[in-house]
Amino acid sequence: MRLTCPVCGERDRREFYYMGDAVALRRPDPEAGDAVWDDYLHNRDNPAGVTRDLWQHEGGCGAWIVVTRNTMTHEVLETALASDVKGSVG
Amino acid sequence: MAELLAKSPCEGLLPKEVDGLTLSEAKRAxxxxxxxxxxxxxxxxxxxxxxxxxxxxxxxxxxxxxxxxxxxxxxxxxxxxxxxxxxxxxxxxxxxxQSDAWAVVLLEGEGAEDVLARLVPLDLRREHFKKGHTARSQLQHMMVSITRVGDARFQIMAFRSMAKTLVHELEIAMKGVAARRAS
Structure with missing residues (x-):
């Protein structure tokens, strides 16, 4: 498996650390209530198809990357810097 | 007061020479x-x-x-x-x-790419990785910075604490490449 780091280019999977579902980019409001926070903390979809994960280019430039991929076909559809997706951090 | 000795990260480990390939420590900078x-x-x-x-x-x-x-x-x-x-x-x-934080070594000689090909998941051949190109990647499991600083000359930087492992991994790969050439 190869992932394209938006900074470094296409790299081997072993340079990346897998964080899991890109849910961290949708952190609820602190006052959103127990049900919303419970869902955010504990509940994950397990899609057969397109999914969005967070990966870190740990062995490379250090960037956090949102990877859109298909769990059925193993296609990597899109990669983007998490900072661009979430809003600029500099 | 204790008498402290200033030691370079690869003190006592380098240089190494294997079949025309050399591994040396870069001048302290x-x-x-x-x-x-x-x-x-x-x-x-x-x-x-x-x-x-x-x-x-x-x-x-x-x-x-x-x-x-x-x-x-x-x-x-x-x-x-x-x-x-x-x-x-x-x-x-x-x-x-960060002067004291990094071990900086130089790998030189014809076939330096073959040595790194055994350790680094990148295509570092001259057609793809020209003089002046650099990459952050891994050498085995170590995070490194690799820069081509000459036609057959690479600068490799790893955390100072990993200096001995860095030299060990590179020496094994150098010997492997030399053995493959000899056979």
Missing amino acids: TMTSLSPYRGQEAVLSDVLKTEHGMALPRPNRSAGKEGARAVWFGQRQVMLIGPDPAVSLADHAALTD
């Missing part, structure tokens, strides 16, 4: 990481050019030459190797002295 403040990249580049004669390198590239080099070192980070950093750089970037 001042190393300073430059992390540009938000939106300051262009100005920082101008100051770096005025003060040290090179523009801020883009990702995967290095600038300058032996003695005064700027190596792209990760997201929004560049390592200045050689000169003491000009004070004016600090107006546009966070500067951190």
